């Protein structure tokens with residue numbers, strides 16, 4: 001564990017409430033990620049009269065989330081004097097893009113840096129864009145590092161630095177849309193691989209760095225902004241929150257956020273899951289699956305996705321497949337089989353391809369969709385479980401060694417866990 005935290009009690013989990021502007025010493029508070037009430041309060045604080053608040057909130061919301069501006073001076077229908085006051089008091093800037101890597105398959109990975117908060121230091125996180133036919137998925141981070149230590153996950157080796165704030169979570173979506181030219185009047189970069197029709201970012205998955213249910217309030221607020229019908233307007237059916245299994249928070253997430261749920265399952269016995277996903281020691285399989293069965297809104301049209309990383313000789317036997325089907329009985333579910341993506345020092349190997357297919361066939365014949373994740377962005381370390389931002393970068397020798405691991409060209413997967 002990176003930090004000494006009692007994960008058993010939801011009340012003692014690391015919660016960071018969205019900061020009030022006054023709490024942000026040393027930098028201008030961001031207007032990004034505030035709800036309408038918060039935005040109205042911010043406007044009131046710079047002298048906007050009460051009777052204008054609603055109209056001004058609507059104007060700003062449109063500029064921020066429909067037009068995607070990152071500079072107050074672009075807000076043409078806002079009086080110059082008000083734009084100036086807003087600029088003096090607040091920020092709508094994007095994070096710094098430290099690095100942008102583009103895979104040969106079109107997957108993009110950004111290393112974003114967020115300014116320091118108060119006495120804290122600037123932090124860096126990774127966000128990944130995966131274009132496919134008919135959809136573009138953005139994999140968003142919720143924490144810098146992670147308190148959990150799932151043994152197959154590279155992020156799990158990076159200590160938790162802090163939770164991300166709503167502006168930093170929404171900022172990942174806005175900046176990705178900037179870079180893809182996905183706002184009105186913006187052009188998509190020449191040669192970019194994007195879906196041939198529809199929105200360039202059509203889906204958001206909270207599957208990047210961190211455990212989103214340990215940053216509940218900030219994630220909830222950010223997702224309410226991302227799904228707001230008058231702004232970024234992403235349907236909740238196209239937003240997926242992935243958890244390693246923070247059982248006490250699952251019903252609340254279903255009721256309050258109403259987004260799609262994914263579970264990092266990866267094992268079908270407590271004995272093994274205790275090792276692969278150590279939060280299982282607090283919330284064992286029986287409790288986790290009971291929470292899934294009771295997930296609000298669960299139906300065949302709103303299935304739960306179970307992520308299952310394929311580890312050679314560890315969790316990939318036919319007995320495992322059989323037990324998986326037995327465990328999930330009665331839960332409308334889809335099972336994503338994820339060929340393991342190695343990282344330097346990782347203790348596992350990816351299952352043989354034939355075995356993955358046999359496993360998938362069995363699960364599929366039992367009536368569950370069981371797609372095998374196609375490899376995305378392996379050449380830029382953007383694949384599932386490979387995200388890590390710390391300054392502890394790969395040494396060149398490690399990178400060369402990793403890139404030299406012989407695997408079929410079509411292996412890998414898109415999600416960070």
Ligand code: SF4
Nearest residue numbers: 146150153156210417
């Ligand atoms: S899989 Fe998710 S919860 Fe587990 S260590 Fe990685 S980022 Fe944390």
